[in-house]
Structures are given as C-alpha cells and as structure tokens.
Amino acid sequence: MPRYFFHIRSEDGHLVEDLEGQEFADLAQAEENAMASAKEILAEGLLSGKPVLTGAVFEICNEKHALVLRFPFSDAATKPGAPP
Amino acid sequence: MFNQPNTLYQNNLLRRLFPSDLALLEPHMERVALPMRTQLESAKSVIGHVYFLEEGIASVVAKIPKGRDTEVGLIGLEGMTGALVALGGDRAPHDTYMQLAGSGLRTPALSSALSESTTLKALLLLYVQTLYIQTSYTALVNARSKLDERLARWLLMCHDRARGDRLAITHEFMSVMLGVRRPGVTVAIQELEGRA
Numbered sequence: 001m002p003r004y005f006f007h008i009r010s011e012d013g014h015l016v017e018d019l020e021g022q023e024f025a026d027l028a029q030a031e032e033n034a035m036a037s038a039k040e041i042l043a044e045g046l047l048s049g050k051p052v053l054t055g056a057v058f059e060i061c062n063e064k065h066a067l068v069l070r071f072p073f074s075d076a077a078t079k080p081g082a083p084p
Numbered sequence: 085m086f087n088q089p090n091t092l093y094q095n096n097l098l099r100r101l102f103p104s105d106l107a108l109l110e111p112h113m114e115r116v117a118l119p120m121r122t123q124l125e126s127a128k129s130v131i132g133h134v135y136f137l138e139e140g141i142a143s144v145v146a147k148i149p150k151g152r153d154t155e156v157g158l159i160g161l162e163g164m165t166g167a168l169v170a171l172g173g174d175r176a177p178h179d180t181y182m183q184l185a186g187s188g189l190r191t192p193a194l195s196s197a198l199s200e201s202t203t204l205k206a207l208l209l210l211y212v213q214t215l216y217i218q219t220s221y222t223a224l225v226n227a228r229s230k231l232d233e234r235l236a237r238w239l240l241m242c243h244d245r246a247r248g249d250r251l252a253i254t255h256e257f258m259s260v261m262l263g264v265r266r267p268g269v270t271v272a273i274q275e276l277e278g279r280a
Contacts, residue, residue, distance in 0.1 A: 018267070041271050044268060
C-alpha cells in the first residue's frame, strides 16, 4: 500500500512535517483519514477551550514528496464525513 | 516487610522476592527476548506464561468490536503480566503485547508457586494494587483529560520504564495507545514541545 504524509500547514504558514507517514489503499482512503483526523483535532481544540485550527490545511504528499491533496480543516467543520 | 533486594535481576518484583520464593520460581523460569509486538497474553485465552519484564514495555490493550483499540495497562521492569493469575484467575480479558522491545523471564507455573508461598503471594498482590491504581487513573484521564494531558502522562509512564531519555516509539503507535488518529498525536506533540 502507498504511504502518505500528512503535513499540517497552519494559518500563519508554519509547516508541521509528518516524517512518519501512514499507509492507505489509495488517495480516497487517505482523504477519508484527513477528514476524520481534522474533525478529531478540531473537536479536541474546542473541548480544550483553545482557538481551533480551522485555518489549518493538511498538505498530503506521496512517497515521492509530491503534493497530492490539500485538505482544509474548515471542510471538516462544515462537511459531513468519516467520524474520528 | 520484604527482603533486601537482590542484584540477580533487573525486574523489581524478582529483585524483592525472598530467596525461598525465588527458589520456587527459578526452576520453571526461562529468559526470553521480547521483540516489538510479541504477544504475551491473548484476550479470552488461558494465560500460558507470566512474564517478568527486565527491559522494554508491554501494553494491555482493550478492543471495542469494529472499533479501535485503546491501551488500558502499561507494564515494564516494575512489574509483571498475568496480574489475574495472582488473583486466582487463569484467562486474560485483553491482549497484552510488547510495544517497546525488551526481554524478561517467564514462567508457566506461577499459580502453583503461589499456592505454596504466602510471602510470594503478598508481594505480588502489592503489585496488583499498583496496577489497579494505575488503571483507575487511566479511567479518570480517559474520561476527563484532553489529549495533550493524556499524551504527557503516557510519555512519562514510558519514561519511568525506559532506560535513558530516548523512546523509540512511532506516532502511529502512540495513536493506538491513546485511541486517537495519528495526526492528532502529531498536533498534541507540537503543543507539548511548544510549551516546554
């Protein structure tokens, strides 16, 4: 299975690199994980009383470090999708 | 109450056994390497061996059907697997496996040794008390603490049981242990590092 890297670009442009990556059957599965993960991170932030990362974006890269998908966390706040 | 610790073992329970209790166990003990993911107990199965860890960390992991796994117990050189054997049981409620490679000693014959020695039983029941307390606090933090706090507690519990200050544990593994998706762990670690 291909490995995808879920880098997180914050609203101010700072990048948190995912050095480990995670295997998924295909990009659709990786996107589903992005949706569920972003929902979880936003929920965790809300419950902690912190500002939530609605401006953050997953920059998902493949094994060749090519960007294959941008997934804005705001999508997880406004659209239905896989639950955490 | 207990003997001066011996220096034959790294495991804290074995170190504190009376010589007579060690003599009961030693003929049945074998030293084993315990690579990552070695299964020590399987849910609903008879507990074949009790493991006294000398190095590395084992996790007791509970499962919800069709759900994801969550760690409910952590065992290192302070303790042993098979707490239920010390309580008179013989089946494991959960899976237990190595999450940080190590080594230890195992015995298939703890229950017979327990029936022969009240001092052995007293020491192991003290350990079971500590495990009970650990588990009750795990229940508390799982219900009341946010991910960054649970992650911090878990890292400290691993650090208590590791040699040195380096923990070779992937974010993926932490995500299983804490019952969250992996990117959530990445964000929580960032927050902890930013706070330091």
